[in-house]
Amino acid sequence: MKTVKTENAVGMVLGHDITEIIPGEFKGAAFKKGHIITENDIERLLRIGKEHVYVFELGEDELHENDAALRLGKLFAGPGISFSEPSEGKTSLKSMYRGLLKINRDLLEQVNDTEDICLATIQENICVEKDALLGGCRIIPLSIKKEKIEHVENMVKGKDPMFKIKSFINLRTALIVTGSEVYKGRIKDEFGPVVEKKVKHYGSGIFNKTIVTDELDEIKNAVLDAKKAGAELIVVTGGMSVDPDDKTPGAIKATGADIITYGTSVLPGAMLLFAYLDGTPVFGLPGCVMFAHTTAFDLLLPRVFAGEKIIRKDITRMGYGGQCLSCEVCKFPYCNFGKH
Secondary structure, eight states: OEEEEGGGOTTOBBOSOEEEEETTTEEEEEEOTTOBOOTTHHHHHHHHTOSEEEEOOOOTTEEEHHHHHHHHHHHHOOTTEEEOOOBTTEEEEEESSSEEEEEOHHHHHHHHTSTTEEEEEOOSSSEEOTTOEEEEEEESSSEEEHHHHHHHHHHHTTSOOSEEEEOOOOOOEEEEEEOHHHHTTSSOOOHHHHHHHHHHHTTOOEEEEEEEOSOHHHHHHHHHHHHHTTOSEEEEESOOSSSTTOOHHHHHHHTTOEEEEESOSOBSOTTOEEEEETTEEEEEEOTHHHHOSSOHHHHHHHHHHTTOOOOHHHHHGGGTTOBOOOOSSOOTTSSSTTOO
């Protein structure tokens, strides 16, 4: 790059995008890299505040910011990820379809520890829609030595993709509603519809719904019957506290299920239970899931529908970012909740 006075730049090739901001009307590239500056451009450049401009004089061992961004975009886009043409030195990465976003966080830190490289992302393990913005990458200066980009390319080679989208799978879901007051018709089941809506969000439905009393054996048998009926996900609602009438945790344990956790470091959702019964995921849901917009259930459910195997460490590490702020207008998952 060479710096020249704007008035003397006529006929020269602009070496970088120049951004123009008109408050409330426009923000974007007034001139793109590669533009040949004309006499008519001079006044506009001066109005933007450009007394001097960079003109293109790259060495053979250098890359322009747009070319570098393009190589980085190709490098970081994994399965289900697209990247945009560079603009103002940056390329954006987006989802090609709906699913669970996964980010190689260790690799992300290594890349960003490389001088002059920037890669910003949203948080992982959330449901993203088609064409959702996932991140952006660029170099910090206007040009960069090719060897630095090659260094990042070698760093990424052979590793898990930086970004990938895992599609949600259809799980035959069984819903078991506990509570003698519901079973006897004293109150209407308000819990079931909440769970059904959340399950439907991931493209699945409730194929088997059962309402049982608070008796341990009834709950245990309902879980085992659901498993025999071909359930690929079992959700049991209610009866999760330490009250003597709350038998759900003991009933799930009595089925022989492997209890991954009874209790989480998430609020709301501290009393949630998660287990596997011969490989089938089983949730025991506390009452907060019925009335709170977002709980520990919402952090784990997308991962289950993406076919991920949940281990205890996945749950214990949710304590960082595990406090919901109960915002008046919920913006989950684009908030601090579940960000760890």
